[in-house]
Each structure stands twice: as structure tokens, then as C-alpha cells.
Amino acid sequence: xxxxxxxxxxxxxxxxxxxxxxxxxxxxxxxxxxxxxxxxxxxxxxxxxxxxxxxxxxxxxxxxxxxxxxxxxxxxxxx
Numbered sequence: 001x002x003x004x005x006x007x008x009x010x011x012x013x014x015x016x017x018x019x020x021x022x023x024x025x026x027x028x029x030x031x032x033x034x035x036x037x038x039x040x041x042x043x044x045x046x047x048x049x050x051x052x053x054x055x056x057x058x059x060x061x062x063x064x065x066x067x068x069x070x071x072x073x074x075x076x077x078x079x
């Protein structure tokens with residue numbers, strides 16, 4: 001029962017993915033690990049959020065980024 005409540009809360013609060021472009025070196029690890037293809041590399045070889053509506057907040061991008069350039073948080077959540 002607790003699991004279904006957790007899923008409901010996740011759906012209500014949309015995840016927000018932020019990329020700190022100053023920290024990103026364009027390695028592409030986040031792009032490779034994202035199961036929903038939310039992130040892509042742009043023409044400057046920096047990660048950008050292309051499909052934010054597809055994010056399921058799995059946190060793989062944030063956890064795998066060697067430059068600490070990605071943050072995944074809930075909509076409305078502050079620092």
C-alpha cells in the first residue's frame with residue numbers, strides 16, 4: 001500500500017532536471033544512462049533537457065554525472 005502512495009506522490013510532483021552548463025564537460029554519461037532519453041547533447045556538446053515531460057526521476061543522470069552538473073528535484077522544491 002505504501003508503494004502505491006509513493007507512486008501517486010511522484011506523479012503529482014513533476015521532476016525538474018537542471019543542468020549546470022558551467023560544470024558540464026559534455027561527456028554524455030547522463031545521456032547514455034537516461035532510460036527515457038530526457039537529456040541530449042547540444043551543438044556545444046553540453047547536456048540539455050530535451051524531453052522534461054518524460055522524466056521519471058530515476059536519478060541516474062544525477063548519480064552518474066562525474067562533474068556534479070545535474071540536479072533532479074521535485075517541482076516546487078527549493079535548494
